[in-house]
Amino acid sequence: MANPIVTFKTSKGDISIEVFEDNVPITAANFLEYVKLGFYDGTIFHRVIPGFVIQGGGFAPGMEQKKTRAPIVNEASKAPPNARGTLSMARTSVPDSATSQFFINLVDNKSLDYRGPGAGAGYCVFGRVTEGLDVVDAIAQVKTGRRPPHADVPVEDVVLISAKVV
Numbered sequence: 001m002a003n004p005i006v007t008f009k010t011s012k013g014d015i016s017i018e019v020f021e022d023n024v025p026i027t028a029a030n031f032l033e034y035v036k037l038g039f040y041d042g043t044i045f046h047r048v049i050p051g052f053v054i055q056g057g058g059f060a061p062g063m064e065q066k067k068t069r070a071p072i073v074n075e076a077s078k079a080p081p082n083a084r085g086t087l088s089m090a091r092t093s094v095p096d097s098a099t100s101q102f103f104i105n106l107v108d109n110k111s112l113d114y115r116g117p118g119a120g121a122g123y124c125v126f127g128r129v130t131e132g133l134d135v136v137d138a139i140a141q142v143k144t145g146r147r148p149p150h151a152d153v154p155v156e157d158v159v160l161i162s163a164k165v166v
Helices: 025-036 133-140
Strands: 005-010 013-019 043-049 053-056 086-089 102-105 125-131 144-147 150-154 159-165
Touching: 005 025, 013 025, 013 133, 025 086, 025 125, 025 159, 043 133, 053 133, 125 133
Parallel strands: none
Antiparallel strands: 005 013, 005 159, 013 125, 043 053, 043 150, 043 159, 053 102, 086 102, 086 125, 144 150
C-alpha cells in the first residue's frame, strides 16, 4: 500500500510530502491526525536556519504558541536518516517530547540521526518532500531576526495556509 501524501499550501508555494506510515507508524499517525484536524492551517514557519532546517507546526502569526496533544514516543531508531528534503519531528532535549512541530532538513544532517538511547536518541524522520523542494529552499532564504525569546524567526511571516492529505 502506498504511503499517504500531504500537500502544504504555503505563502511561498506548494510542497508535497510522502509520509512514512510504513517505517514510523506512531509518528506518521500523529502528524496525519494534526493535518486532518486542520491544526497546521494558518501556522507559520517560525524558525529558519539556512544550511540547516526550516521549522513549523507550532505557532500562529505573532509567535502565538498553539496548544498540542500529548507527546509521542520517539521512533528515530526505526527512521531513515535526516537527509536533505526529509521531515522530522522537532522536540525538546527529552527524546519522547515531540508533539506537532516538525522541521524540513535543508542539508544532510547526520548529527540529528539516531545513535543510541538517551542523548543519541535522534530526531525521527517521518516523511520526505516529493515536490516543492524549490519552495523549501525559497523559505530558507527569507530574512530572519529575533522575537525574544526566539531567534531565527522570519521577519515577514511565512504562512502554512493549509495542510491536506491528497
